[in-house]
Amino acid sequence: MPVKLLSPVRLWAVLILCFGLAHQAFAFEVTDSLGVHQLKAIPKRAVVLDWDLIEQVIELGVTPVGVTNKSGYNTWVAKPLAPKQSVSVGTRYEPNFEAIAALKPDIILISEVQTDLKPLLERLAPVLVYTNFAKDQNHAQIAIKTFQQLATVFGKEQLAKQKLTKLHAHFKELREKLLKHFHGKLPQVCVIRFASTTAIFLPTENAIISYVLQQIGLKGALTQPDARWGIIQKPITYLKNLHSGYVLYLRPFYQESALKKSVLWQALPVVQQHHVLPVRAVWNYGGAMSLKYMADAITDSLLKGAQS
Structure with a gap:
């Protein structure tokens, strides 16, 4: 039985469809305080503008390329210290957009109090927003939830699970x-x-x-x-x-x-x-x-x- 070959137009359409499906296969879902989003790949160049979030990502073994007020973070938060490789990109309330752009981020993390900056930051990279200190929420439980959500963003789910298990065992000790x-x-x-x-x-x-x-x-x-x-x-x-x-x-x-x-x-x-x-x-x-x-x-x- 003779094989019927696809016309060039149909072949091109099939190739486009396959490419689209392959592209979707690499995308994955992440969640922040605003809802569910799609990321094309695990971020490698994160800029983090809130001290709480800086601490969280470092604890997940992620080195952000940019952080806000690095010296202040190292003084007040201290554990863990911001990596030497992380560049200071202004303050939490007045970040330096030129410095952020120069780092070519593939993700930017901000807190709820920084949402006014979101439209401008989205011109540089995808932005995820995390609410951390609301009146109607238990702050510790939100910190743990955010830790787990960020673990998904950076492909660190297993590490997060291990650390949280050790945390609760440590409380008992x-x-x-x-x-x-x-x-x-x-x-x-x-x-x-x-x-x-x-x-x-x-x-x-x-x-x-x-x-x-x-x-x-x-x-x-x-x-x-x-x-x-x-x-x-x-x-x-x-x-x-x-x-x-x-x-x-x-x-x-x-x-x-x-x-x-x-x-x-x-x-x-x-x-x-x-x-x-x-x-x-x-x-x-x-x-x-x-x-x-x-x-x-x-x-x-x-x-x-x-x-x-």
Whole structure:
């Protein structure tokens, strides 16, 4: 039976169809806070404009070609440090578009507060947006969800799964250490950040700090209702409502010496009981792995300074 050959026009149409199907096969779906998107390939040249997202991608083993305010990130976030190869491209609120364009990114990651920049950034590369600190969301759970979503973007799903499994196992280890130290009866803990010598920031129910305390078995004291950034400001005298447990304050606080001379401070019951402990500097607006760093810092403070 003779074989019927396709006409040149039909052959060309078939080739175009096959090429299209092959192209689609390489594309894959990713999700950000705005919905589902198609990427043609795993990004290799990411520019990341939010510190939370910078931390997340570095923890996934990705080296962004561009980051915002690199020196500030390394000072305040610190763990993990931004890679030497990552170029600073302006600030989080005023990124340098020329510097970004020069890096020839194939993906740009921004947070919700940077969405005004999205139309301009999309002229340079696809843009993904991640909401991280909303009032009606648990900030730690969103950090974990974003970590998993970014893992899909960069083809790091297995690594993310391994890290999250280790994270929860680590929480359990810290909880057991604290139970042993306090002979099975864990104290209430109020974690604060000083705004000044007369004002403090208290964590809210949806804050990363509250999640971490829960994971390591500690009960948060004076916790406030949900808020956008996970903190509520109160006068320092508000701590008079804490009659037992410990106050842990996050460093840095550059007015510690002045605070110790304050009559208001010295009059607080928790201060008179010597139940105030410093916590080494740790970023409380970070990603999934910053939960571990926060848990480690709180646990170390209690093990070193609290009476067993």
